[in-house]
Amino acid sequence: MLSTVLGRRAPFFLSLLAGMALWEIVGRNTSPAFMVPLSETLVRFWQLVDSGQFGAQFLDSAKLFLTGLVLALVVGMPFGMLLARVQSLRTALEPYIMVLYATPMVALIPFILSIMGFGFTPKVLVVFLFAVFPVLYNTVEGARSIKPEMIEVARSFRSSEWALWREVMVPYTLPFTMTGVRQAIGRGLVGMVAAEFFLSSTGLGQLIMSSSQNFDTSGVLAMILMIGLIGVGLMRVGQMIENHFARWRV
Amino acid sequence: MAETNASIVMPSAVKPATRTNRTGGFLLPRVLAGFGIMLVWEVVVRLTAPAYVAKPSGIVLVIPKVLVDPKFLEATVQTLGAVAQGLLIALALGTVIGLLIGRSATMERMLRHYINGFYAVPMIVILPLVTLWFGYTSAARLATIVFAAIFSIIINVADGARAVPREFLEVAASFRSGRLRTMIDIVLPASTPYFLAGLRLAAGRALIGAVVAEFFAAIGGLGYFILYKSRIFQHNEAFVGVLLLAAFGVGFEVLIGGSTRRFLPWYRRDEKAD
Numbered sequence: 105m106l107s108t109v110l111g112r113r114a115p116f117f118l119s120l121l122a123g124m125a126l127w128e129i130v131g132r133n134t135s136p137a138f139m140v141p142l143s144e145t146l147v148r149f150w151q152l153v154d155s156g157q158f159g160a161q162f163l164d165s166a167k168l169f170l171t172g173l174v175l176a177l178v179v180g181m182p183f184g185m186l187l188a189r190v191q192s193l194r195t196a197l198e199p200y201i202m203v204l205y206a207t208p209m210v211a212l213i214p215f216i217l218s219i220m221g222f223g224f225t226p227k228v229l230v231v232f233l234f235a236v237f238p239v240l241y242n243t244v245e246g247a248r249s250i251k252p253e254m255i256e257v258a259r260s261f262r263s264s265e266w267a268l269w270r271e272v273m274v275p276y277t278l279p280f281t282m283t284g285v286r287q288a289i290g291r292g293l294v295g296m297v298a299a300e301f302f303l304s305s306t307g308l309g310q311l312i313m314s315s316s317q318n319f320d321t322s323g324v325l326a327m328i329l330m331i332g333l334i335g336v337g338l339m340r341v342g343q344m345i346e347n348h349f350a351r352w353r354v
Numbered sequence: 355m356a357e358t359n360a361s362i363v364m365p366s367a368v369k370p371a372t373r374t375n376r377t378g379g380f381l382l383p384r385v386l387a388g389f390g391i392m393l394v395w396e397v398v399v400r401l402t403a404p405a406y407v408a409k410p411s412g413i414v415l416v417i418p419k420v421l422v423d424p425k426f427l428e429a430t431v432q433t434l435g436a437v438a439q440g441l442l443i444a445l446a447l448g449t450v451i452g453l454l455i456g457r458s459a460t461m462e463r464m465l466r467h468y469i470n471g472f473y474a475v476p477m478i479v480i481l482p483l484v485t486l487w488f489g490y491t492s493a494a495r496l497a498t499i500v501f502a503a504i505f506s507i508i509i510n511v512a513d514g515a516r517a518v519p520r521e522f523l524e525v526a527a528s529f530r531s532g533r534l535r536t537m538i539d540i541v542l543p544a545s546t547p548y549f550l551a552g553l554r555l556a557a558g559r560a561l562i563g564a565v566v567a568e569f570f571a572a573i574g575g576l577g578y579f580i581l582y583k584s585r586i587f588q589h590n591e592a593f594v595g596v597l598l599l600a601a602f603g604v605g606f607e608v609l610i611g612g613s614t615r616r617f618l619p620w621y622r623r624d625e626k627a628d
Contacts, residue, residue, distance in 0.1 A: 119464035138487060195380045196387035206603035208562040211577065211596045213569070214584035219407060294476040294562075301478065302569055316482035324482050332475040339474040 140322040149326035157311065158330070165307030168224070169296045172231025176288055180236045181281060184243025188250075188277050189269070198244060205241040209233045209295070213302050222304035230303065234295030238287035246280025247273070279350040286342030293335055408589035413597070420594040426579060430598065433568070433575035436492060437560050440499025444556060447500075448507030449549070453537055455508065456515025456545070469512075473505035477563055481570045495567040495575070502563030503556035510552025514545025547618050550610050557606040561599065 124142055131141030140148075152158040187194040187201075213230060220226035250272070258268050300309025308331055315323030392410040399409040420426050454461045455469070480501055481494075488494040518541050526536045568577030576595050583592035 115460055115463035116467065119468070123468065192383060196383040199384055200387065200391065202607075203600055203604050206558065206607050207596070207600035208558070208565055208603060210562055210565050210569070211580055211599050214581045214592065215408065215589060218584050218587065218589070219403065290474070290476075294478050297476050297478045298566065301481070312479060312482050316486065319486075321486065324486065328475070328479050328483060331479045332471060335474040335476055336471050339470075 140325055144322045145325045148322035161307045161311045168227055169292060172228045173235050173292045175232045176235035176239055180239030184240045187244050188247030189273055201240050205237040210298055217303055227299035227303050230299040231292050231295040235288035235292035239284040242284030243277055243281045246277040250276050282346045282349040286346045289338050289342040406587040406589050408593040412590035413593050416590045417594055420591050429576050429579040433564050436495050437564050440496050441503055441560050444500050444503035444507055448504045449511050452508040452511025453515050456512035469505055469508050477502040478566050485571050490571040492573050494571050495564055495573050498563040498567040499560045502559040506555040507552040510548045514548025515541050518544040547614055550614050554610040558603055
């Protein structure tokens, strides 16, 4: 039993070790302006954590990310559900939501910068814009795939509007919305870093920028590694949320 | 991974609805809604915002001027050229790696977590590193585009290669088809719908990557055009650039969704629902 688990896990650990070794070797054999060994990156990361810089900037970024994401959910979910139920509204607005979903929202950052300036609000707006359309788009997409028979059956049993929402609309569209929420988490993270890069420099984005301006390659790599791990962790969370709500869709 | 599933669901789920929509004459409410949105935008900007802020009437007036502006055309060519080039590189590399991962359990166990990990990294954080490596040049933009695009292609191609029906492979094996032959003639065509779904995601991400790199490194292109024009308070002109980017984003979606339906009519996701 133990040996089979090891056998299955071995390639994973071996490749992880190989990756780390590769990083170390490449780092040691190139100019430190380009690449720094893993060991040095980890030391630098520990310095950033130890000096309290990382913690403070992390909290700053987390505040921005969560505010934007929560706003996107609070606006996106009810509006999406409304579109789900009111068919005429949905047919009218659907193409515009699709267009906004496919538009690279980064392109709006220069406008936000020159109209709203450098405060916290414009940055939240950026995260919100990145995150809200996946939620809306997927909710509408879900609503569109409700079989009309379901609603007809509910109607012919004289279901009230409230019961129709509670028993058919919400349970049916929620898994689709959650797919949107997972995408929104990923996009929101990009929005967060974009806001920190291109609007006022704060948070983890600022930490990368200042490392890069000081030609502190190990600092840049340490931050990329960290934000990457945060990204992986958030993706996992999003996946769990989606799976939890999509149980019946199997 | 589930992003792939979601994106594959869409074309087939959209299909029946759009058909009835087209015959049902939903054009009128859509056009009306469009005018409504523009009217609200126009009124809000006129009442509350400074004069330089983009508004529909202003944008419509500058469109003819911007579209013949050689600087704008050059920027468009630069950005789209870089996106096309980056996508080609990502496609070539991504397909090979994806097929390897999809058809070899060892490769899968060795590389999967790296691919998923890189895919989850918000692509924008690599910009400082990329500019460190390639300088503030168009090579930095190309690298960003490839990084942004390649992982969704790898993941989707691998999923597709894994979903090839076993009977196909058994028939190939019993006719003593070689490994490479089976890959090219059976696995690759059978995973085309997944490949297209990956390409669709990749194209959107590549466009974002290009714009972000242009902002960051001040490389000439549509993104930089938008940045520059909005800095000199010509928001209407800048917004034409945004419209063009949106058109490309939507164009990719429609093109790939349409070609899946047109050229791969045999593909029905519900038939091989997992």
